[in-house]
Amino acid sequence: MSASSQWHVATVVDAPRITRTARAVTLSVPGFSGALAGQHVDLRLTAADGYQAVRSYSLTAVGADERVDVLVDRVPGGEVSTYLVDDLRVGDQMEVRGPLGGYFVWRPDDAGAVLLVAGGSGLAPLLAMLRARRKIGSTAPFRLVYSVRTPDDVFFPDELDGGASDVEVALVFTRTTPARWPRPAARLGKDDLVAPGFDAADGPTVFVCGSTGFVETVAGLVTELGHDPARVRTERFGGA
């Protein structure tokens, strides 16, 4: 059995609420190591009577061994996400398996351009890529297009603020914008996905993550814009 298929005991060390519906959960996990940006873990929760539930969560940061960072957004009625968002406390224990997945991954030695497109909590694995790039000092060109409903739904707005970074971050608001925002609230469209250095002719790798509807729409738009489907990698967030 490889290390990534073993269950490790995990203890919650931090779990701040970051929006009305989401928390950033940090776990201390002895034995966990070697994750790549874009990979996920399985979390296993066990009730007092032995009942267990397992869900997959994307890592939001990589590079620190024995530590697991995930972002949990509450799914209405979701058995695991409602517990993690509403009830979890520092010191609580669960189990972790991983890192898992090898396709929706950004490797630090890849110097090519990368276009990231996130819908809502689909930001999670793309955030790991942005953080990994910054941590190792990579100069690979990155652009993030991040679609959210309202300004209150932006995860980690200070970190994503482009001022201190060479990554262009384009926020797309679909319901409500901040005051004097130049782009009216509207669903993400082709114009939002076009930018010098990240167009089809530039051949970026495109990572798209969000709900199924979001991913289908965006993958269709970038394909219509001429991106090679083989360079478009998708990950979807299911419910529960």
Add this chain to the structure above:
Amino acid sequence: MGIVTRGFGGRRPDPGRPLPPGQFLTQDFPVLSAGPTPDVEVDRWELVVTTEHGHVRRWSWGELMATPAEDVVTDIHCVTRWSKHDTRWRGVSVDVLLGDVETTGEFVLVHSYGGYTTNLPLADLLDGQAWIAFEYEGEPLEPVHGGPARLLVPHLYFWKSAKWVRGFEIHDVDEPGFWETYGYHGYGDPWLEQRYA
């Protein structure tokens, strides 16, 4: 292991009948694909079976539609942990399609429009265990779920049920498919929880 997650456990759903280990029941039909949904026209659609000797058998869409089909009601299990009970499909049994294909090969690499592949033993495609499905819940299969036609092999994790199927390559040796080269299990029995290699 003895780990208990404090406060967890009050909201569990009742699946009604047993689920494979580590699965939860969903009423939705979630989607998992590695890339964009390909646009597959039925006018140009074909299913191509190639044997280990290079013999080729082809079916056009019209030929598939003219082949006796079956209604199938089955449970499906995705490696991403959702299961769905009593899904209703219509499709042609792979037994019918491979009935006059001569082969002694034991393994199949399934190919899809869009480039996806997955591998499984030939025996798992036979004996009423697999279909080329083109209807779901009484409607033509939507592209996002693999339409116009997908492989349906419900006794294995659902990544083996290749969407947008376009062919079977029969081989003497087992060759890993797409997810199988990225760490997923070569066989994928949900009841044995064969998720990862």
